[in-house]
Amino acid sequence: MKDITKEIEIAAAEAVKAIYQADIPTGDFLVTSTKKEHKGDYTLVTFAISKALRQPPPQIAAAIGEYIQRTRSWVSGTEVLQGFLNISLSTAYWNEVLVDMQGNPDFWKPSQPREKVLVEFSSPNTNKPLHLGHIRNILLGWSMSKIFLACGHEVNKVQIVNDRGIAICKSMLAWQKFGEGITPEKAGIKSDHFVGEWYVRFEKEFSAEYKLWQETDDAKAHYSKRKETEQSEQDFFKAYKNVYFNTYSDLGKEARELLLKWEYHDHDTIALWKKMNGWVYAGFEDTYKSLGVSFDKLYYESETYLLGKDLIEDGLKRGVFYKKDDGSVWVDLTDAGLDHKLLLRSDGTSVYMTQDLGTAQKRYDEFGAERMVYVVADEQNYHFQALFAIMAKLGAPYAPGLHHLSYGMVDLPEGKMKSREGTVVDADDLMADVVEEARVAAKDREMTDPEIIRRIGMAALKFFIIKVDPRKRMTFDPKASVDLQGQTGPYIQNAYVRVQSILRRAGEVSGSYEGYELNEDEKLLLNMLGQCRHIVDSAAREYSPALIANYAFTLAKEYHRYYHEVKVLQAETEQAKFFRLILIKLIGDILAQSMDLLGIEMPERM
């Protein structure tokens, strides 16, 4: 299909050469779509080239305009406003665009050189159910995967499950001590929530124990000896909690012993660990299913946490890393503007970074990933900078293809989500709420189909989250997220449903739109459809599904307006009717395709 922006650039370069005998590369021309309030479809901005040509912008614009109108059949008119050359395109051009789109169902897909792309997202801990923060993560990861796929890449969706460590041991211990063999089935609780409750139980018991200890003379002695100046007793004990856990706490000791047993592969401990993690996985599976996402491969931290040591050895041998006297291994990243980073503890055990190095290598070996995208919240920006810098130092072939899709945390209107204050929004509860809200709204409209209601509710939730630029921190207002009107998922669904409704009534149609003069709205809509591939292309390059969300909304908005402007089935002429049926079919398709890229499903009626 013709890339009209490119065509205009070429024509302008040609004009400049013919008129001013000057060579200006096509890339130096700035072509944008014309602002709505002005006449025209595309605009050439001439300020930037004015210096090179030593002519005032309006004169250049006029000269180029005259030239391209004379030499290009697809130009129907031009208009100069200051340094802006507004170009109107001919009916023949628009007809050609329509024919091209009709003949090629993939016209909206950008073409990028095929790559093997790995996208890591979700990556939960196994001691708690998924929450609102995970939802943003998952929607971003899922959507990026779909976008890469649409760009022609080979995509592998993976998550790394943090299934080991002290956290799950806390849940295990609490269940062991107080659970009396109860199971999720017996308790009638979704299994991942069940495990989460034992984690909470542990924290509760531990806090009680800590509180008691604070009353002892031993504790008071610590406070008076180690408090910093002006630190209140309360602040001191808050800050001291971890130290207490690791040195004095009985529960802490038991939990650490459990972790140790796990590391020594103690039979009973492993069995318990498997049982509780199994519960969690079953619960996660449900949540993923509700969200409509899936993974190609799961990595478990219990299987990867020892990886990476050989890379460290190799790096040491090659002098990329260095060893301190105590035996710990470090890397100097000051030349990358970072710090010195620990890679192996003095006792030879690995840290998070070691594991990540090893996992990346493993993925490269297994999948040949040329690009690896990590969807991880922005609190880990520094970690990924360091990780990538180390990869580059090691000269890993995949180092240039590493990318951290860093997204901002999700806040509530009242502020940060805090597990301690119980303000964390649970993923399952949230989905149930939005679907329930959709059900209530559907009642007035005499609509009861549960699948349609589910799609509407989920669209509201997903769109509310994915429309925001990933890099920015966002505020999640539960009330606003269930809105079904305005800038929402259901608004876009409604536009699609309106298209389907007309198409259903129209039935099988044949005819011709030969000679039909399309109006300004139709040109705008057609042009917007043509933009889709650029939007998808940008979304992939900028790692931002939000671009597609905003595009889909704008398209839906234009369509809703158009819907009120013109009649399709009772159009003035047969040509008009035929043309419009084709146009709205394409609009419906693109709305559905772009929403699909966001992981949002369309209902056929609503």
Added chain:
RNA sequence: GGCUCCAUAGCUCAACAGGAUAGAGCAACGGUUUUCUAAACCGUAGGUUCCAGGUUCGAACCCUGGUGGAGUCACCA
């Protein structure tokens, strides 16, 4: 404290590479339905783009300095 990111209408968000008069939605107010489904459309009102300088034909965007907020700076993950 060092480094990084953010600040746009009352609220939630846009603004393509530095381009024309900074746009949507929500909330408020007023209108549109014998209709291809009103989860829609049209209109009114709402702005010192945090502040002060600078760069240029042109700045929400780039530079400098400030203010406010967030994150991070572990032999945690």
